[in-house]
Amino acid sequence: MDLQSCVTIEKEWDIVKARQLGRDIAREIGFGTVDQARIATAISELARNIYLYADNGQVCFEVADELDQKGIAVISLDTGPGIQNISQVMEDGYSTSGGLGAGLPGVKRLFDQFDIQSEEGKGTEIRVMKWLR
Amino acid sequence: MDLQSCVTIEKEWDIVKARQLGRDIAREIGFGTVDQARIATAISELARNIYLYADNGQVCFEVADELDQKGIAVISLDTGPGIQNISQVMEDGYSTSGGLGAGLPGVKRLFDQFDIQSEEGKGTEIRVMKWLR
Amino acid sequence: METLNTDISNYRNLLKHYIEIRDEQSLYGAEQLSKAFIKDNVPPEEIINLHIQALSELYPDIPEYLQYSMNFLLEIMISYGVAHQEFQTLREEQSELKSEIAVAANMQDTLLATTEPDVDGLDIGVISVPAHQMSGDYYHFVMGEDGSFGIAVADVIGKGIPAALCMSMIKYSMDSLPKATMSPKTILKNLNRVVERNVDASMFITMFYTQYIPAESKIRYSSAGHEPGFYYNARSKTFEEIKTKGLVLGVSPDADYREYERTIYKDDMIILLTDGVTECRQGDRFIETEEVLEVIGQYTDLPAQEMVNKVYKHFERMQNFRFRDDFTLIVLRKEV
Amino acid sequence: METLNTDISNYRNLLKHYIEIRDEQSLYGAEQLSKAFIKDNVPPEEIINLHIQALSELYPDIPEYLQYSMNFLLEIMISYGVAHQEFQTLREEQSELKSEIAVAANMQDTLLATTEPDVDGLDIGVISVPAHQMSGDYYHFVMGEDGSFGIAVADVIGKGIPAALCMSMIKYSMDSLPKATMSPKTILKNLNRVVERNVDASMFITMFYTQYIPAESKIRYSSAGHEPGFYYNARSKTFEEIKTKGLVLGVSPDADYREYERTIYKDDMIILLTDGVTECRQGDRFIETEEVLEVIGQYTDLPAQEMVNKVYKHFERMQNFRFRDDFTLIVLRKEV
Ligand SMILES: [Mn+2]
Ligand SMILES: [Mn+2]
Numbered sequence: 015m016d017l018q019s020c021v022t023i024e025k026e027w028d029i030v031k032a033r034q035l036g037r038d039i040a041r042e043i044g045f046g047t048v049d050q051a052r053i054a055t056a057i058s059e060l061a062r063n064i065y066l067y068a069d070n071g072q073v074c075f076e077v078a079d080e081l082d083q084k085g086i087a088v089i090s091l092d093t094g095p096g097i098q099n100i101s102q103v104m105e106d107g108y109s110t111s112g113g114l115g116a117g118l119p120g121v122k123r124l125f126d127q128f129d130i131q132s133e134e135g136k137g138t139e140i141r142v143m144k145w146l147r
Numbered sequence: 148m149d150l151q152s153c154v155t156i157e158k159e160w161d162i163v164k165a166r167q168l169g170r171d172i173a174r175e176i177g178f179g180t181v182d183q184a185r186i187a188t189a190i191s192e193l194a195r196n197i198y199l200y201a202d203n204g205q206v207c208f209e210v211a212d213e214l215d216q217k218g219i220a221v222i223s224l225d226t227g228p229g230i231q232n233i234s235q236v237m238e239d240g241y242s243t244s245g246g247l248g249a250g251l252p253g254v255k256r257l258f259d260q261f262d263i264q265s266e267e268g269k270g271t272e273i274r275v276m277k278w279l280r
Numbered sequence: 281m282e283t284l285n286t287d288i289s290n291y292r293n294l295l296k297h298y299i300e301i302r303d304e305q306s307l308y309g310a311e312q313l314s315k316a317f318i319k320d321n322v323p324p325e326e327i328i329n330l331h332i333q334a335l336s337e338l339y340p341d342i343p344e345y346l347q348y349s350m351n352f353l354l355e356i357m358i359s360y361g362v363a364h365q366e367f368q369t370l371r372e373e374q375s376e377l378k379s380e381i382a383v384a385a386n387m388q389d390t391l392l393a394t395t396e397p398d399v400d401g402l403d404i405g406v407i408s409v410p411a412h413q414m415s416g417d418y419y420h421f422v423m424g425e426d427g428s429f430g431i432a433v434a435d436v437i438g439k440g441i442p443a444a445l446c447m448s449m450i451k452y453s454m455d456s457l458p459k460a461t462m463s464p465k466t467i468l469k470n471l472n473r474v475v476e477r478n479v480d481a482s483m484f485i486t487m488f489y490t491q492y493i494p495a496e497s498k499i500r501y502s503s504a505g506h507e508p509g510f511y512y513n514a515r516s517k518t519f520e521e522i523k524t525k526g527l528v529l530g531v532s533p534d535a536d537y538r539e540y541e542r543t544i545y546k547d548d549m550i551i552l553l554t555d556g557v558t559e560c561r562q563g564d565r566f567i568e569t570e571e572v573l574e575v576i577g578q579y580t581d582l583p584a585q586e587m588v589n590k591v592y593k594h595f596e597r598m599q600n601f602r603f604r605d606d607f608t609l610i611v612l613r614k615e616v
Numbered sequence: 617m618e619t620l621n622t623d624i625s626n627y628r629n630l631l632k633h634y635i636e637i638r639d640e641q642s643l644y645g646a647e648q649l650s651k652a653f654i655k656d657n658v659p660p661e662e663i664i665n666l667h668i669q670a671l672s673e674l675y676p677d678i679p680e681y682l683q684y685s686m687n688f689l690l691e692i693m694i695s696y697g698v699a700h701q702e703f704q705t706l707r708e709e710q711s712e713l714k715s716e717i718a719v720a721a722n723m724q725d726t727l728l729a730t731t732e733p734d735v736d737g738l739d740i741g742v743i744s745v746p747a748h749q750m751s752g753d754y755y756h757f758v759m760g761e762d763g764s765f766g767i768a769v770a771d772v773i774g775k776g777i778p779a780a781l782c783m784s785m786i787k788y789s790m791d792s793l794p795k796a797t798m799s800p801k802t803i804l805k806n807l808n809r810v811v812e813r814n815v816d817a818s819m820f821i822t823m824f825y826t827q828y829i830p831a832e833s834k835i836r837y838s839s840a841g842h843e844p845g846f847y848y849n850a851r852s853k854t855f856e857e858i859k860t861k862g863l864v865l866g867v868s869p870d871a872d873y874r875e876y877e878r879t880i881y882k883d884d885m886i887i888l889l890t891d892g893v894t895e896c897r898q899g900d901r902f903i904e905t906e907e908v909l910e911v912i913g914q915y916t917d918l919p920a921q922e923m924v925n926k927v928y929k930h931f932e933r934m935q936n937f938r939f940r941d942d943f944t945l946i947v948l949r950k951e952v
């Protein structure tokens with residue numbers, strides 16, 4: 015694992031910064047155009063959640079360079095209100111934004127691995143991983 | 148209503164002929180590219196059903212030119228085995244072809260009006276209508 | 281998710297052919313290919329990518345701005361791809377849920393199974409078809425020890441799973457009533473208490489309970505707000521509504537029910553039903569009672585079972601094979 | 617379905633900006649626009665059309681072959697559009713079905729509601745959480761007249777709607793048993809007959825019935841193939857499985873049940889549960905009984921209700937907030 019690179023999310027502009035950094039890292043690892051676009055879309059979703067619901071948070075990237083596979087990990091960390099009912103948030107169609115396929119289930123679909131930890135009043139950490147095929 | 152133009156469906160090639168005729172008529176009426184493509188797709192579906200399941204059948208077209216609106220009617224007529232359970236065939240996801248959004252519900256979605264009459268052992272008549280907006 | 285090489289070359293060849301000749305056949309090919317993609321779970325953004333690849337193989341000198349424009353389109357299509365994937369999950373979930381309901385509906389059939397009494401000189405016809413998978417209508421025959429028997433016809437206000445769950449309650453409550461208590465008004469009074477105690481205040485059940493006493497050629501009946509049945513007079517060939525009063529089950533803990541009595545004669549019929557019969561629709565219009573009776577009247581010469589079958593088929597066609605409510609129709613004809 | 621003019625110009629401007637500058641911001645804009653399109657039910661083929669329009673407005677001298685290629689892409693996208701529309705229908709259907717099930721689940725809650733007995737010197741904790749909306753687990757307290765009381769814990773083999781329907785049967789059957797019949801083995805024998813008679817042969821129910829007799833500090837219990845509970849010995853701080861034999865309900869009409877008896881002492885506990893507790897999973901692995909007891913053992917100092925809550929939360933986290941089976945855990949602690 016390389017060192018983490020992080021973008022702190024404070025204004026909407028930071029979402030764009032996070033997308034840019036994520037896309038650059040993904041391209042360097044060797045992801046194609048479609049996957050770059052998928053990664054950027056997921057980063058938007060994660061960063062937007064921080065921007066909208068948490069005072070403080072960042073989106074970080076790690077490059078996984080293992081013997082047999084390479085990949086990118088995107089980690090979203092915030093000290094927001096936390097998620098009360100994780101199972102509910104992970105349900106399709108729960109997203110109150112009304113959009114189809116949006117929300118955390120969408121992020122999960124765009125990546126290969128998905129982990130979430132959240133504590134009410136303390137914050138949320140989401141860690142997703144996409145492997146290069 | 149103009150006179151009907153019909154294409155008899157015997158070989159797969161006739162499906163293409165029906166599409167072509169339907170698309171030409173739709174274009175003349177004034178339908179745009181997207182609607183032309185939708186109409187052609189629905190014609191395929193109807194003609195394919197005749198080609199696959201009925202010995203004898205045709206796809207016909209009528210131009211509706213009313214005071215306040217113009218449109219195209221596509222009529223599929225066959226002397227095939229008929230449909231035993233119409234409600235079932237009209238259910239989403241019933242299509243045995245396994246494709247998403249295919250089958251008669253797909254045809255219904257591509258048009259504004261949909262009518263079906265079928266008698267077991269005698270045949271099926273489907274009539275769909277699309278209006279120019 | 282991965283696009284196969286054969287797909288790329290298929291797509292490229294078909295695209296090339298279309299660009300050169302622009303015939304309908306290539307577009308038909310495109311449609312077939314598109315269906316194959318969908319079947320193989322290829323998301324729409326992959327299609328855009330495939331298009332980009334095919335184009336740049338066919339036209340290596342494609343203008344730069346077009347390359348960029350296609351990348352933009354691809355970005356737009358990602359959300360559609362996520363929605364498309366959600367669709368696939370939803371389809372699986374839906375089919376799981378539907379088969380779960382099918383199992384439950386099957387259980388309900390077993391549970392609510394009732395045997396038509398075989399009474400000399402009485403011809404009985406019954407049909408009961410749910411609008412959805414599970415029924416909120418209920419009918420049950422209760423054999424008495426003196427040759428008399430009871431018929432319960434009930435309807436939960438509402439359809440589908442909650443109604444069906446509620447209906448199974450009625451079944452158990454009926455089962456737990458002492459067999460001796462065959463009087464219609466007592467049965468309704470007892471059931472009313474059970475429903476009132478056990479069921480959510482928003483759930484109501486209507487029931488018509490008829491007791492047939494062969495020795496006296498009489499029926500006794502009480503109704504808990506149920507759709508009225510009809511009495512068919514064979515001599516005058518006319519129908520008469522069976523008028524009753526009575527509160528629906530579950531409203532008030534101490535409702536009392538009136539009991540009515542009527543003598544029936546040779547060839548007369550008692551027609552019991554739920555509002556799924558009388559509230560059939562034609563287009564946006566509810567049909568009138570007279571129309572229902574007209575339809576029933578057409579088949580009065582048939583055996584009771586054939587009669588109810590014919591009536592059902594008539595309304596099925598009229599409603600475009602889609603009932604909006606559960607449909608239950610029972611005919612009793614006195615043969616001697 | 618119709619594309620608004622503002623959409624066209626929005627799309628065109630964003631596309632132009634991207635082609636000229638190719639910055640991430642335009643792509644972020646593309647994503648936001650895309651989500652707005654999806655929200656407005658714009659099907660994917662309309663997006664392709666929008667792209668064609670925008671391109672030809674921006675570059676009137678676009679090569680012909682590219683025009684044609686885009687028409688081909690549009691044709692490919694039609695089937696995706698139909699699938700997308702089906703998705704929307706499916707979503708509505710699904711949410712209707714889910715709210716129907718929610719109503720039924722609510723009814724089930726009302727129906728199965730039971731009151732924990734308030735017995736001096738006995739601390740009782742209960743938690744019962746369904747894996748899906750409706751539960752196929754069941755527990756019920758039955759108050760006797762001599763101060764004794766019974767606890768039924770049952771599990772339908774299966775989950776979801778069919779299991780829930782089956783469960784409501786058990787509730788009615790329990791209700792119809794004469795209150796005097798408090799003996800565990802008699803209760804199981806009676807219930808077995810009801811289940812055997814009324815339920816589909818493929819449906820089985822396991823039940824553990826315990827009767828607590830305060831005057832004798834004793835429990836009596838019988839089991840119909842149910843997951844064994846545990847006895848906690850407060851002096852040795854050890855758990856012991858409560859071993860029983862007995863056929864599941866519904867297999868054979870004349871099954872007989874053995875009755876067991878045990879004296880319990882101060883601070884001892886009886887732990888009753890369903891297999892949703894003992895068959896929790898961690899990843900792909902079922903946990904071992906020792907692990908369950910270890911978890912329970914951590915909380916033995918807490919009041920019974922807090923204890924079961926803690927154990928539930930432990931397994932909820934372990935299983936990533938998604939239980940695969942209904943979860944029921946009851947703890948009785950003798951305080952004096
Ligand atoms: Mn009803
Ligand atoms: Mn009804």
Ligand SMILES: [Mn+2]
Nearest residue numbers: 752772773774
């Ligand atoms: Mn179960």
Ligand SMILES: [Mn+2]
Nearest residue numbers: 771891892941
């Ligand atoms: Mn279980």
